[in-house]
Amino acid sequence: MESAVARVAELLKRSDDLDKVELITQRLQREKAAIDVQLKAEVKSHIDSTGGAVIKLADSKRIMAEIKGELMKIDRLCSESQLSVRDFEKINRLANIHRNFIKTQEFADNMKSLHGRIQQVNDMIEDDCGDGQGGIEAQLDSRVPNLLTIHYMLSEMRDFRDSAMFHAEKASEDTRRTTIKHFAPLDPLIAKFDRVVEDVGGNLLEFIRSGNTSLVVRLAKIIDLEEREDLKATVLLEVNGKAKQQNGGTGGGFRSPHMNGNSNNKNNSMSVTLGNNVAPRSPRGYPTLFLRAMEKSIKDSFEACIESFPGDCITLLENLAWIYTDLELTRMELATLVPKRWQIFDTVLKFYHVETHNLLDQVLATDPDAQSILAILNYVKDYYDTMKKGFSVSKEQLQPPLLDGKENDLYDDYMKLIVNKLNEWMENLATTERQAFINRDNAPEMDNDGRYALQGEVITFKMITQQIEVAADSQQGRILAGVVEECGNVLKERQASWEAIMTKEVKKEIRVAQLLRDKKKRKEAEKALANGQDIDSDDELQNNAGLVDYMIALANDQIRGADYTEALSSKVAPVVSQKYSTQITSTLETVSDGYVAFAKLCTNSLIEIIFSDLKPAFDILFETSTIGASAWYKGIPMSQITDTLAEYYGDVQSHMNPLLIEVFLDDLLDETVLHYLQSLRSGKHHKVSLKLPKASVQIKQDIGKMYDFFDEHHSSREHVQQVFKVFEHLLWILESPIEELGDKYTQLKAEFWDCPLSFFEAVVNARKDIDSKMAKELISVVRSEALLGGGPEEELQPTIMGRYGRS
Template identity: 20%
Template sequence: MSDSTLSKISELIKLEDDLAKIGTIRQQFLKEKSSVDVKLSTTTQVQIDAIMNNLANLNNTSAKLSSIKGSIGEVQKIHDQTISSVRDYDTIKKITMVNQFLSQVANLYEDISGFKKFLDALNQKISIELENLQNDLHYPLPNFMQIHASFTQARNFQDYLEVYSRNLTDDLQSIVYKIVSPMKKTIKLFDDLLNEGIQSLTEVTKVQNFECFFKIIAVIVWEEKQDLKFSSINNLHMNLEDAKTVNYKDFRGRPRNYKKFFFDKLRANLHEIFDACVEYYGNDKVQVYNGLDWLEEELKFVHETLDKAFPSGWKVSSFIHDVYYNRLHQFTMDIINTDPPAEDLLTILSYDSKYGKFVSEFGVQQKSIIGEELKENVLDDYLKNITNRMKEWNDNLIRQETKTFTERVSAPELFPHSQNIEDLDINNNVITMAIDINVYVLPDFKIPLTMLKEQADVAANSNYAKILVEVIENWSACYVNRIASFRELVDEEMDRYMSVFNNDRYLIKESKAKRLFRKKPPAPVDLDNLSPEEQSKLSREGLIEYLAALANSLELSDDMMMEKFAPAYKEKVHTNYHARITKAFDVASESSSALISEVLSAISDIIMNDLTPALCKLFSKKWLEDGSSQTGEPTTANLVVETISEYMGEMRQYCVYDVYELMFRIFLDNFIPTYIRIGYENILHGDGKRIDPHATKKFKSFSEGISRDVETFFNGLDPLFTKKDAEYFFSSLHAIEMLAELGTCDPNSIQEAWQHMVLPKFYDCSVQYIRGVCLCRKDMDKSQVKRLVPVLQEIKTEYHKQVEPPQTTIFTLNDFQFQD
């Protein structure tokens, strides 16, 4: 008994009470035994059945192997019989060859006797088919395949007779020649029919006559394969069959090259079409380029439709494109060799670009119809012609503008101008206002842009981005030269003006000792003793008006150039050229903007020159006492405001707003540091009163005088600004206003004032601004100031490390300097 059985019995009988269940347990074991016996019997039967099936399969395999063994024996028997019967097969082969020869002789007799008649009938069929195709593009060539089959049979017969008559006597060869000579006419007729079909391929396809098209192509393809078969057999030396037994109906003695014939005739036809176009225009051959729309339509049809119908390996579209390109190239070279004028060269260049772009749409590599090397020469010649012409125009314009500007016979021209400007409403929200004004401009100020438009439009029509870009670049260079000429002209005119009206003699910039030993300056020109003609030679009137007209002209031109011309011409070229066009216009714009700033600086210098006699009294006893008398005499600040208002009021009437706005900023950045500088120098070298921080009496207090001037400037000049622009004016005015605090505060608090009052308002303020006011104070000596300057510079450096520059930078005190 197994351990598992004993374990199970021990589980069932553990106690004495379990002995009473022995009968039940016995019945349970009997049921389990019966179940196991049934399963065992079923499994055993399945295994027995499988064994019997395998034995049956083994018996079948044995029978098949016996059959195979018998078959191999039969094969061996047949092999032995074949080896022993070789002589019988040789006899049969010879008898067969004799029979074939007798049949060949009989067939040759029949074919030779009927060859002429056969060809005459074939010639008639070919002629009829040719005539029908010439008269009707819709004709489907219904007999063409039959004609080709008969024609091929005749050519095969001809080849057979010619090839195998080479070993015959001369007499027999002459007889063969007479037999096959009528074939020449048939070959010519068939070639004419095929040529007509080739020339008509495009047209029959356009009228949907695809049956005609495919029959012609099928014949060419078949002939190509037969030529390939012949060449392969010939190269492998497999054409050694006996002439007596060869089947001459399938014989080919040489390649017939109908595929080459196809492309040769197609090329000739394309040349004929192009030459007909050239002849149409007679002697005016350049007009051919304006009448090549048919060529573009033809190439488009070939690429989109015709090419797909041909076998892919033929590359018909590339072939047709190359044929037309070569013919067009030769035609173009013939014209160029006649040394045509620039206009004809541009026509050629324009079509060259147009042609290149057109064929590139179909994936064809662009090739110049001129030739790449010669094209560069033609482009260079054309550009040289255009640039020389443009330079000549620009030089003439500069001479005319110089004459107009220097002579100033009449006031500048008025030009109506509309623009939108930004301002602030009462709630400091940005608003836009439209203004219309007549501004001063130079006569014909639009000529440079007109010259650009004329030449650039012509260049753009050439479809050559290189021409357009170089025309723009050359125009930019001419524009920069014109700006440089104006710059010299402005400098010369300012020298003439200042030679007469310069008021620097009123200023005291040096100490008494230096002035004592300084060489005396030349005496000022006495205008009263000069005739009007002599005065006009020095400086004609109207300089400020013409300077304003120049600034307006440049500003208006710059707006049109950058807003209209630059985007328009960039759209006409590939993005690869955008950077060059942008750079050309930027260079012109930058030079123009720089001259505008210089012109406005010149106007600012003229205004400051007129202010000099009044400003020379700054920080003097008279300045401190301004307003104390009852005579009603205007104060220094009132005189300054009156002069500025007169100049800027006129500027506001005839200047473009952007010019006026920039003019006022340049003037403020000039006027305010000049006001401070002259005041410092008056104290240090002239009649100015050193600043007494403790003076409190009215008309003796420095801070009182500063506050008085600031208030006068604020009230007098504020009307000249929009609310938005006034912010810069107020910020600049702080430079003067802070002098009251810096001149009267405790010396020990100057560093704190520099850090917390000056630098937040003037981020990059010069240390000389503080140094000057300290030197002017009574309670500070030079040694104190000398020790203070490095400390101030260190504070400025640390401030810049900790604080970012403001969005709107005030430049008023950035470069402040004075003479001490």
């Protein structure tokens, strides 16, 4: 009841659920109908099962009653037959005495002929399997024609010995010793036959390959017979043991009811039963011997294979295809030549699997290298795939599991070895690269197109590609994706290492330039150098030349690395499943993006060096001091700027990857414009006071020189003009009457929405015709209007003026 209430509460959680009561009712009715159908089907099934069981019980009861009646008839007939014959006991006793006389005579005859039969069997074994030197070996070309005869005669003699030894137990000690001595020559003969069984049993597949299937069939018949006889012997021994316990431990052996000494034993001519006792046959274990011979032969084959390839794990694993060949021959040929109930394929498969497991354990014990571990993982995968596809045997059926289920541990070991190897290679390579980049004793190498290049990236990708191709050959998505991920991590670490080195060298280059520009510090430095002293711990003034060339080479290498990465992704991603393909693509895309980002950082750092070199020229732009003003109005600073830009660009154009040149020019254009505009700001050592219209004329000349340079080299005149539009607003603010300046700022913001007020303030303060008080009032009004106007209603792309004042 409570569960029903809870169910209703769950269905009717909200007030609007009441409108759905009819729909809910219909749904519940459908669910109930489905459950009722299932219940009826289950009940019917149980009723049918119960009815069948009741019928079987009734049949069993009837059959038991019939058997009981028949047994009672047999017992009655037996009793009546004894009573119907006069002197039945005497006749039965005399018949028994007569049989014993006959058996005794047979026993004596067999004792006399034993050694002759032993020699006869021995001669047959020597003829069929003798090696001429007293040894026994079943050759592949031997048909062993007497195998069944040998087994038959040997079994007779063994049965006879068992019978004799059974009866000798009740005789004197001397008789027992004599009996044992008489049968002693039989043991070496048994050993020889066992050797034949082992040779043939251990080489069944080879006999089949040689076309000697008859021998295989005959051996199978012998083993089948021995298996059945051993089972009978085991059962009789168990029954005999129980009988002794019930009789208080007294002997007498197994006694057949109503037979009065008649034996049901085999009708072998050498099997003798005396009195009422049956000689027990001890189990002879030929099925076990047969299986052990097969197992040993398989083990020997594996050991021979291992010895053929000492210390060569990969070649060893490549030469194990014979396992599948043997299993296929077992399934298609051997299984048809032996009893089906043996399930010989399952037995042979188990032997081969155990030895394969042991072989892999031995290989792992040799501390294999990364390539060998990959070969092991590949082999295990192929092994299970072949067993599944070729023999319909699942991985779960093959026990113990190969590698003891430690594939993940082995996979981790492989990845560690790969990472260690890559790190070792990268460290050795990085040491050489760092020294070349820092020392810069020689110019970078050039490729066929005249571009600067560093060879490290080529070497790196040769090593990376080698490892990835090896992993790809495994055709295992997990391994390939793992190797790609680790290689990606190594490449990202390499990018980070190069970034740190480059940043340090760029900062050092700029510090040296700044130090040498300071005359006082320069004289101190020159004096220290003359005295053989270091300037500081970084040896800053002893910086090596050629950094720009190496920066270009480094930037080019990043584009090359991105190309290599994309090519590698296109090559390996399609060879695995979608799951791992996505992972590989994502990893390599991240690496490629890192290369592109670092290439951009290289060009930015190169521009940073350029503008560090141009700092003196920018410092005297708009300078109002006598010397500075004279230089500026003569156009000297801008000529220096454009000449320096042209010189740097000449190196870039000649030796940089074309994909980077446009990026470099875009950034150079932005930085040049920003540096020029930022030079309008007055500072502690830089006072700007522009006398109009003379100043505006010179500014226009400066703008013209800058425009000519970029228009000549940049591929997009439209882009250059778009950036230079800010100079139009600069001139409007400089040349417009004071009362129109607020509108000019509004126009500036309309086109460059993120331009800070500080730019407008710097230009207004630079005008000599506007005093500071008037400037402050004007800027205050403009600031208030800007605050009232708010920001743009929609998100806009940042403009060049958004970076004004940030550097």
